[in-house]
Amino acid sequence: MADRETAQDAGGQRLSTREAADRLGVKPETVYAYVSRGQLTSRREPGGRGSTFDVKEVDALARRAGRREPTASGGELAVRTGITLINRDHCYFRGVDTSDLAARYSYEEIAEWLWTGDLRPGIRFTAPRDALPAARRAVQALPAHSGPMDRLQVAVIAAAAADPLRFDLSEGTVIETARTLIPTLVDSLPSHAPEQRAGDSLASRLWSRLTAEPADAAALRVLDAALVLLIDHDLAASTVAVRVAASARAHPYAIVSAGFGALDGVLHGAASGLAHRMLQEVLDRGSAAAVVADHLRAGRRVPGLGHPLYSGEDPRARALFQFLEDVPQARPALEAARQVISTTARHTELHANVDLALAVLTVSAGMPPEGGETIFAVSRTAGWIAHALEEYAERPLRMRPTGQYHGPRPPQPLP
Incomplete structure (x- = not known):
């Protein structure tokens, strides 16, 4: 024809x-x-x-x-992806409900499955000999008041500098980099407990970086489930940043750095810290009504409630709340969260999101307010790598939107 x-x-x-x-x-x-x-x-x-x-x-x-994808109904750029689907108040990885995945598999197993398509029961990620000492030295050089995100951002840069093959973007090398980068990030953080063995689960090693409280099996199960549930959530702001970097063929460490940069904001990764502080205040004052009233009086949104992608309860929150039921020390914070939900419901119809469930975990485990953000950042690194692998297979530099110029029309006189 x-x-x-x-x-x-x-x-x-x-x-x-x-x-x-x-x-x-x-x-x-x-x-x-x-x-x-x-x-x-x-x-x-x-x-x-x-x-x-x-x-x-x-x-x-x-x-x-840039190489444009079909646009969504609202006119924004849509990107083809086979990783996450959010539909009818459910979240799916590769077509499988994330709540079911979190109930059955570990974080490392799901990360490996997302990258390779293969489920490897019992897989453990370990940090390489060269990268971990470099990352630890870089983190230890930071001021004492530095937060977890400061440490993670420095650790990923140090790990990159220790890897001379970081520019190899072949699929196998990128996946192997991911397997070693995530444990390097975790193991570079200061520990509050005796050093964990390299063969321990990532959740167990991360727990010791976030709190001095001992962890029983049920508490570790909640943390591991949170890591699974937070791996990806479609094209969140940090994931868009990652795909733009991958479109420019940045190496895996650089794309994770791009993700950290976008994540480090109160409207994204840091949102759980606001929910943590609110729950702690509810427990200290003994009244959710008084705390919620203070937020409403000040014109602030109540942290941990509502999500633009879900009309009902965030399925990730629902799953984590179920896991938290099995943790006795979480019951006070869990009850405080329920009081926040019911109190706010008298004024507006908002449902719990994953930040509120993360706050229950971090408050009950004695973690700092930044604990939820740290969990989020470590977990989401696996999703960013999955998106980078997709983007590396696309045409380079396709993530190039066109600006709509609204400045003075030329020619203009020299300033």
């Missing part, structure tokens, strides 16, 4: 509609939308059955806009 063949004339190579769509990474209908907006020029060849497009003009548009 003429429309599926590349036309050639004295003016240079021309593309069919389908070929132009493939180069731009859009649907054929979108190509015609570009024509109507004056971004592309089409031409119907004599005797041809479809429009053709100048290859240089198509490539110039691709460079300006």
Whole structure:
């Protein structure tokens, strides 16, 4: 068919509609939308059955806009991914309900499965000999008041500097880097308990970095479940940052650094710290009503409630609350969280999100307010690597939106 063949004339190579769509990474209908907006020029060849497009003009548009994905209904950029689906108040990894995954498998098993497609029961991640000492020295050099995110960001940079093969973006090397980077991040944090063995689970080693309280099997199970549930959550802000970096072919350490940068904000990774402080205040004052009233009076949103992607309760919170039921020391904080939910429900219909459930864990375990953010950051590193692997397989530099200039029109006089 003429429309599926590349036309050639004295003016240079021309593309069919389908070929132009493939180069731009859009649907054929979108190509015609570009024509109507004056971004592309089409031409119907004599005797041809479809429009053709100048290859240089198509490539110039691709460079300006990046390789675009189909847009969502709201007009924002949508990116094809096979990692996470959020649908009808459920969250799925590779089509499997995350609550079921958290109930059955460990964090390391699910991370490995997301990266490779293979489930390896009992797998343990261990830090390499060169990277861990470098990361620990870098973390120890920080001021005493440095927080966990400061330490994690420095640790990933030090680990990168210790890896001369970090620029190898082959799939196998990236996965092996991920297997060693995550335990390096955990083991570089200061410990509150005797040093854990390398063969212990990542959850067990992370626990000793977050609190001096001893952990029983039920408490560790909650932490491991939290790590599984937080691995990914579609295209959150930090994941978008990671995919942009991976689109530019940044190495795995750099893409994790990009994720940490976006995560370190009160509206993203740090949100659980606000819920932690609120729950602690409820326990100290003995009244959720008084604490919620203070937030409402000040015009602040109540931490740990509501999520734009769920009409009901965040399924990750629901799963963690169920695990927390089996932890006796968590009962006071769990009851405080329920009082916050019921008290707020008198004023507005908001449901618990995962930050509130994380706060129950961190308060009951004697962790600092930043404990939830640390759990979030360590967990999400596995999801970022999964997204980087997807993005490395795409056309480079496709994550390039077009700016809408609203400044003074040229020419303007020199300042």
